[in-house]
Amino acid sequence: MRNINSPQTEQALLQRANAIAGLTFAELAEELGIIVPPDLKRDKGWVGQLIETALGAKAGSKPEQDFAHLGIELKTIPINSNGYPLETTFVSLAPLVQNSGVDWQHSHVKHKLSKVLWIPVQGERQIPLAERYIGSPILWQPNSRQEQQLRRDWEELMDYIVLGKVAQINGTLGDVLQLRPKGANSRAITKGIGKNGEMIDTLPLGFYLRKEFTAEILQNFLLGK
Incomplete structure (x- = not known):
């Protein structure tokens, strides 16, 4: 497998991302010396890893941004033929303990x-994995309205965690951000805070962006906003 150095400037990163746009997974995988699996059943994170390798992202599963030296996070987003996201986007794990004093600005x-x-990236299951195409990159920063939405949801969801209401959290909470179990299976257990302030066993929770929110990002890019 080819080892790609991390780009040192934002412009170099964008040039690289534009260079892989229009390639199929098979074409990019061949360039990098990576084998394409038959499907994603056992290789759920394969697409993200392919793009990370091609662009020289180094963070892996660490809590820092993928291009920490540039202050940029990398997100691969599967879309359908209408350009609509096919799934929610994982952002980060939620701090279920030792979270007193954590505020939005430092989250x-x-x-x-x-x-x-x-x-x-093309994500429709009827398209063979090797034949799916990579789309044009979008470099995005939240505008003031989007940041307000994210902050409001984050603060509401963190209140549930800090006040010991983990059991009441469900997928309907949050307009643009939601909390969901994050783990390969239901046996992944971590510590949380119960309603009386006691330590409890619970599922790890992750913050996810709703599809409607990421759809707006993609739509604004297409409209040149």
């Missing part, structure tokens, strides 16, 4: 979403 969510390089 992982704000840090991760301060500047994002979105790479849309």
Whole structure:
């Protein structure tokens, strides 16, 4: 597998992202010496890893941004033929303990979403994985309205965690951001705070961007906003 150096400037990163736009997964994988799996059933993160490798992202699963030296997070987003996102977008794990005093300005969510390089990819299952195309990159920063939406949801959801209401959290909470179990299976257990302030066993929770929110980002790019 080819080892790609991390780009040192935002312009170099965008040039690289534009260079892979229009390629199929098979074409890019061949360039990098990576084998394309038959499907994503056992390789759920393969597409993201392919794009990360091609662009020289180094963070992996660490809590920092993918291009920390540039202050840019990388997000691969599968879309349908109408350009609409096919799934929610994971942002970061939620801090279920030791979270007193954590505010929006210093949160992982704000840090991760301060500047994002979105790479849309064909995600419809009827298209063989090897034949799916990579789209044009979108470098995005939240505008003031989007940041207000994110902050409001984050603060509301964090209140549930801090006040020991983890059991009441469900996918309907939050307009643009939601909290959902994050783990390979239901056996992944972590510590949280119960309603009486006691430590409890619970599922790890992750912050996810709703599809409507990411759809707006993609739409604004197409409209030149």
